[in-house]
Amino acid sequence: MSPTSRFASIRNGEAVDFSKVPVVSVEEFRSSILKMAATGHRLCALVRDAKKDRTAGGLLAVLADDAGGKLFLAASQPMARYPSLTPDLPQAHLFEREIHEDCGIVPEGHPWLKPVRLVPPDKVAFFKEEGAEIHEVAVGPIHAGIIEPGHFRFQCHGETVHHLEIQLGYQHRGARRLLSAGLDRRSLAVAESICGDTAVAHAWAYCAVWEALSGCAPSLRAEAIRAVLLEAERLANHIGDLGAISNDVGYLPAAAYFGRMRGDFLNMLMLVSGNRYGKGILKPGGAAFDLPDEMRAQMIETVKRSIVQVREVGNMFFGEPSVISRLEGVGVISSKVCDDLGLVGVCARAAGVDRDVRQDHPFGLYRFRYIPVMRLDSGDVFARAMVRFLEAQRSLEFLRGLLGHLPEGKSAVPCGAPAANQIAVSLIEGWRGEVCHIAKTGRDGKYEWYQVFDPSFHNWIGVAMALRGGEISDFPLCNKSFNLSYAGHDL
Amino acid sequence: MIDILKNRIKQGYRTSKFPGEDPGLPERFRGRPVLRPELCVAGCAACVDACPTRALEQRQPGDEKGLLALDLGRCLFCAECTAACPEGAVTFTKDHRLAASRRGDLLVTSEEARLAESLGQEMRRIFGRSLKLRQVSAGGCSACEAELTALGNVVFDLGRFGVQFVASPRHADGLVVTGPVTRNMSEALRIAYEAVPPPRIVIAVGACGISGGPFIGSNEQLGGAASVVPVDLFIPGCPPHPVTILDGMLRLLGRLKENRVREASRERGGETKNDRDAVPR
Numbered sequence: 001m002s003p004t005s006r007f008a009s010i011r012n013g014e015a016v017d018f019s020k021v022p023v024v025s026v027e028e029f030r031s032s033i034l035k036m037a038a039t040g041h042r043l044c045a046l047v048r049d050a051k052k053d054r055t056a057g058g059l060l061a062v063l064a065d066d067a068g069g070k071l072f073l074a075a076s077q078p079m080a081r082y083p084s085l086t087p088d089l090p091q092a093h094l095f096e097r098e099i100h101e102d103c104g105i106v107p108e109g110h111p112w113l114k115p116v117r118l119v120p121p122d123k124v125a126f127f128k129e130e131g132a133e134i135h136e137v138a139v140g141p142i143h144a145g146i147i148e149p150g151h152f153r154f155q156c157h158g159e160t161v162h163h164l165e166i167q168l169g170y171q172h173r174g175a176r177r178l179l180s181a182g183l184d185r186r187s188l189a190v191a192e193s194i195c196g197d198t199a200v201a202h203a204w205a206y207c208a209v210w211e212a213l214s215g216c217a218p219s220l221r222a223e224a225i226r227a228v229l230l231e232a233e234r235l236a237n238h239i240g241d242l243g244a245i246s247n248d249v250g251y252l253p254a255a256a257y258f259g260r261m262r263g264d265f266l267n268m269l270m271l272v273s274g275n276r277y278g279k280g281i282l283k284p285g286g287a288a289f290d291l292p293d294e295m296r297a298q299m300i301e302t303v304k305r306s307i308v309q310v311r312e313v314g315n316m317f318f319g320e321p322s323v324i325s326r327l328e329g330v331g332v333i334s335s336k337v338c339d340d341l342g343l344v345g346v347c348a349r350a351a352g353v354d355r356d357v358r359q360d361h362p363f364g365l366y367r368f369r370y371i372p373v374m375r376l377d378s379g380d381v382f383a384r385a386m387v388r389f390l391e392a393q394r395s396l397e398f399l400r401g402l403l404g405h406l407p408e409g410k411s412a413v414p415c416g417a418p419a420a421n422q423i424a425v426s427l428i429e430g431w432r433g434e435v436c437h438i439a440k441t442g443r444d445g446k447y448e449w450y451q452v453f454d455p456s457f458h459n460w461i462g463v464a465m466a467l468r469g470g471e472i473s474d475f476p477l478c479n480k481s482f483n484l485s486y487a488g489h490d491l
Numbered sequence: 492m493i494d495i496l497k498n499r500i501k502q503g504y505r506t507s508k509f510p511g512e513d514p515g516l517p518e519r520f521r522g523r524p525v526l527r528p529e530l531c532v533a534g535c536a537a538c539v540d541a542c543p544t545r546a547l548e549q550r551q552p553g554d555e556k557g558l559l560a561l562d563l564g565r566c567l568f569c570a571e572c573t574a575a576c577p578e579g580a581v582t583f584t585k586d587h588r589l590a591a592s593r594r595g596d597l598l599v600t601s602e603e604a605r606l607a608e609s610l611g612q613e614m615r616r617i618f619g620r621s622l623k624l625r626q627v628s629a630g631g632c633s634a635c636e637a638e639l640t641a642l643g644n645v646v647f648d649l650g651r652f653g654v655q656f657v658a659s660p661r662h663a664d665g666l667v668v669t670g671p672v673t674r675n676m677s678e679a680l681r682i683a684y685e686a687v688p689p690p691r692i693v694i695a696v697g698a699c700g701i702s703g704g705p706f707i708g709s710n711e712q713l714g715g716a717a718s719v720v721p722v723d724l725f726i727p728g729c730p731p732h733p734v735t736i737l738d739g740m741l742r743l744l745g746r747l748k749e750n751r752v753r754e755a756s757r758e759r760g761g762e763t764k765n766d767r768d769a770v771p772r
Contacts, residue, residue, distance in 0.1 A: 120675045141679050144658035146626040146640045148633055149676055170676045173630045174709035186543035189567050189705040189729075196634025196730065240637075253495050257502050259644040266641075267517075270732075274519035274583075277634045279729060280569040288574065289519065312501070316494040487632045490673075 003035035007063065007072035012361035015212040015424035018440065021060075021073045029059065029076035030085060036063045036072065037089050043342055044427070045436055046085070046095035047451045048103055049075055057103065062425055062438065066360040071425055084110040091342035094457065117169035117490045121151050127165050129155035134162075137472060141170045148486035154472055161475075164467040166460050171490035179450040183210070183418070191437075192279045195454050195488035200226075200233040200269075201430030202452070203282035205437040208363065208426035210284040213418030213441055221409035222286030223364040224402060228299075229269060229278045229287075231395040234431040236265035238388040238395075239310065241483050245385050246317055248477045249326045254317040261309060264302055271295060286412030296403050303399045310396065314389045327382035331466035331478035334379055343462045345433015345455045347482055350387045351379030357429035366429075371398050384481040420445045430455060432484065454488030506648050507734075510747060514587055514734040521568040521583035522735070524599055528558035530580040541575035543567060544698070544707055563589055563597040563727040564701035564715075590726045590739025594717065597701070597725055607724055609745030614690060618664055619744050622654045624694070625663035625687065629680050630670030630712055634730040635697035639667060647733045654740055660684075665692035665723075668716035671703040675711075677719050684720045692723040692743070696736060701725050 006028070008021045024032070037043065044064040050057025058079070063072040076082075084107030085092035096107040098116045107113070115124055121141070128136070135156055141149035149170040155163040178190045191206035192199040204226055211218060218226075243258030266276040272291060273281035281288050317323060338348040348355050356373045358366040374390035376383040418441045428435045433455030442448040463482050467475060507514065516522070538559075539547045546565035550558050559580065561572075572581045590607040591597050609615060628636050642649040643656065657663050660683045672680060684693070695716040698704030703714040716722050726739040741747045 120678075122678075141676065142627060142683055146628075146636050146656055148628045148631060148636060149679065170679070171628075171630050171670070171673060172675055172711050173671060173673055173706045174711035175706070177711075178706065178709055185541060185571070186705055189543040189569060193632040193634075193699070193705045193729075196632035197637055199632075199634065253498065256645050257498060259641075260502070260505050260646060263641065263644065263646055270520060271517045272519070274517075274521045274570070275568070275729075276638070276732065277730065279567070279634075280521075288570070309501075313498055316498050319494060485633060487630070 003032055003039060004072055006032040007036070007074045010071050010073065010425065011069065012071060012357070012425065012427045013208045013212050013363050015419070015422045016073065018421050018423050021075050021423060023058065023075045023077060026059070026076040026079050026082040029061070029074060030083060032074060033061050033063065033085060034088055037091070040067070041065050041072065043089065043091040043095070044071065045438060045451065045453055046092055046099070047438065048099045048105065049440070049449070050078075050103065051442070051448050059099065059105075064361070066355055069361050071361070073423065073425070079105070081106040081108055083108050086110050090340050093341075094461070115169065117172045119169065121167045121169045124167055126153050126167070127155070127163060129162055133157060150486045152475070154467075154475075156472055159471045159473065161467045161470055161472050164464045164475075166464055168460070168486055168489050171487040173487070173491070175491040176450060176452060179452065180447055182447050182450065188283070194452055194491065195456070195485040196277055197237055198233070198430045198432065198435065198454065198485065198488065200229045200278040200282065201428045201435045202437075202454075203279075204230065204364070205426045205428045205435045207282050207284045208428070209424045209437045209439045210418060211415055212424035212426065213422050213439065214284075214416045215419065216285055216413065216415040218286045219409040219411070219413060220365070220407040222411050222413070224407050225272070225287045225291050225411060226282060227365040227369075228291070228399060228402060229272065229281065230428070230430075231399050232265045232268045233278055235392055235395050236262050236269070237431040238392040239265065241388055241480070242314070242317065242385060244480050244483070245327075245381070245477070248480050249323055251317065251320060251323050254313055257313045261306065261313070264306060268299055268302055271298065283412060285415030286410070288412065290411040291406060296406060300400065300403045303396055303403065307393070307396045307400065310392055318386065318389065324382065326477070327385060328378070328380060330381045330474050331470060331481060332378070332380045333462055333466050337462070337465050341461050341465070342458050344458050345429075346384055346387050346391070347459055347462050348433070349373065349375045350383035352377040357427045357434050361427050363426070363428060365402070369398065369402065371395070381477055381481040418445050432456060433459065452491060454485055456484040456486070456488040459484050460489060505645050506651070507646050509647075509734050509737065510741060516585050516587060516732070520585050520732070521570060523586040523589055523604070524561055524566070524581060524583050526559045526561060526599060527580045530578040531558060532578060537575040537577070538572035538581050541571040543569060543571060544702070544705060547572055547581070559600070561599040562702070563591070563599055564594060564725060565698060565704070565707065566727060567698055567704065567729040569729070587732055587735045588738050589728060589731065589735050590724055590742060592724060592743070594701070594722075594725060597727060607739050607742040610692070610723070610743055614692075615745045617690065618692070619746070620653045622665070622740075622744065623657045623663045624654065624665050624667050625660045625683065626656055626667045626669070627680050627683050628669050629676040629716070630673035630706070631697065631699060632670075635669040635700065638730045638733050638736060639669070639696065641733050642736060647737060649737070652741065652746070660686035661688065663687050665694065666720070667694045667696055668720070669696050669700045671699040671706045671709075671712035671714060672716060672719055673712050677713055680716075680719050693720050694724040694726065694740070694743070695722045696726045697731060698727060698729045701727060704729060
């Protein structure tokens with residue numbers, strides 16, 4: 001029997017009646033997840049299936065077949081403890097910690113059940129290395145720049161970092177609880193504020209879950225407008241990151257030019273949505289505002305100009321030998337680390353992993369229009385910067401094509417209330433990587449629970465891995481090359 | 492080297508003329524809202540019901556301040572109210588000027604609105620030409636933080652006004668606080684404030700920093716910067732546009748004079764002529 005037969009299979013952005021999701025004993029649940037993982041499936045989410053906080057329940061797993069474009073769901077019967085998946089499947093490490101923190105279910109044998117976000121981070125016990133000439137460096141929660149708070153603790157031997165421990169939670173605002181209390185009038189605003197620089201991707205994931213649950217199909221035009229916004233968001237952030245990396249290596253002309261060009265795409269989002277981060281335009285059923293022809297023409301001009309400028313400034317930056325020598329070989333992670341730990345997005349593709357939701361689980365307009373996936377092999381800061389540069393160019397070409405031929409139709413259709421007893425999963429490739437929203441409705445059609453995974457949730461451990469054996473002075477550059485969200489992790 | 496020079500010539504001079512000239516915001520930009528309760532249909536509360544943060548409030552007939560009031564400190568500028576209102580009683584203008592010195596001044600009614608006032612003479616003497624700020628994000632989603640970062644780019648160039656973000660609170664004259672102030676961050680914010688040598692100021696940026704924004708009422712946050720530290724300037728928005736932040740800071744420093752928005756200027760959505768007094772130094 002194939003291991004997939006123990007799971008309910010759906011596609012990205014689809015809902016399924018919860019009675020179709022197999023509920024099995026936790027032993028069987030565990031062994032079927034491990035069998036799936038052995039055949040190349042990725043643990044996309046592992047969550048608790050229970051209505052209220054602090055009460056034990058069963059678990060629910062979402063496994064992704066990235067090559068086949070399918071998602072597999074299975075649930076376990078309620079229990080208070082079970083043999084941890086993490087020793088056999090390291091991808092589960094943070095999910096299991098989160099579940100334990102939320103409701104006290106004990107994954108027995110988990111190597112380190114440290115709090116994730118709810119406990120004040122200064123109350124957490126840190127790993128400590130001991131020995132001659134070993135010293136510890138603690139940074140944060142408040143950092144030197146204009147940046148969100150988090151705590152980093154390095155165990156060093158001289159300049160060499162043996163271990164970096166990242167403890168977050170300072171940003172925990174209760175976003176998941178507010179979303180689980182939905183659908184109410186503030187839910188969409190909360191989704192847009194999970195992570196402000198990824199407002200479009202999170203709003204899209206939120207809308208896609210709602211649409212799946214209610215059987216609403218947005219028009220092709222609405223999907224096209226959403227894709228325009230998502231790529232503009234990607235461009236603003238990728239170009240901004242290139243500027244920030246230029247700044248960190250002390251190459252200021254590129255920092256100034258990329259910094260300015262980032263604004264072009266924030267202004268493009270503002271032109272369409274009235275907000276520089278694209279807040280307020282995505283609605284269940286489509287988009288609140290249409291894209292009139294004259295606006296489209298204006299955007300095409302910006303895109304055409306940017307195609308030239310991004311290439312020129314990028315070539316200037318990557319053509320500088322002193323820049324390259326600063327970026328190469330720093331903060332290396334291998335594709336094996338990415339696969340073992342389930343890393344997503346830019347940092348995984350920079351290490352040679354072929355993983356992009358737009359390709360693997362196409363949603364919205366990406367079902368009809370393809371964006372080539374950009375990959376490099378070296379897994380270092382250079383690769384993460386270069387993947388951003390390449391992806392920015394692909395996004396510009398995509399926008400040039402799409403804005404020239406926007407599908408006709410209405411920008412929004414009515415979206416009804418979610419159906420009862422359903423579960424839906426939505427994956428969106430945000431600029432950092434896979435944004436995942438999962439919702440389950442109860443008998444009354446209201447959300448029983450709502451789960452959010454920002455790509456940062458998966459990728460923070462990647463920063464820690466990239467620093468191993470590196471120098472502590474490489475940390476700012478390395479951190480910038482990941483540029484992960486604290487709020488997206490802390491929710 | 493030749494590449495740098497070629498690019499430098501192509502990139503040109505990009506610094507905005509603000510505040511000397513209109514910031515050139517697009518048609519759909521949502522700035523200062525205007526309320527026209529005279530258009531309201533009796534018994535209709537569509538805008539109040541649609542607002543995600545309960546920023547809109549309906550008042551009793553006979554209230555001298557009018558029938559509708561909008562709290563800019565809670566407003567996300569999301570336009571749910573304008574979409575819900577069949578009569579156009581709530582609209583957003585392109586006026587970017589939103590900052591206020593007192594929390595109460597953020598309440599928009601159909602009457603005149605009061606913009607941020609400058610610091611007292613002594614504080615202006617100390618900070619007027621050189622203001623160093625330390626940013627503390629206390630639950631901010633990174634949108635407000637990104638706009639504060641954008642103030643440093645070549646377009647907005649905060650440095651030309653003598654305002655600069657510094658790395659340590661001990662080097663700073665004040666804090667800029669974003670986010671609803673999470674429980675887990677409140678202690679760090681308090682410590683950072685105490686590390687700033689007095690006299691010091693605090694600027695709360697964004698709906699979260701002023702009221703908690705979309706997270707109002709959530710147990711894990713305290714409802715904005717004023718819950719922990721005294722606030723001297725409130726800059727609304729989700730996030731506020733960089734020129735809104737700049738406008739607020741310049742008003743605080745007494746470098747933009749006109750501090751009232753009258754009906755007429757709101758209609759134009761433009762600047763008042765005294766705004767041209769501000770000269771970058």
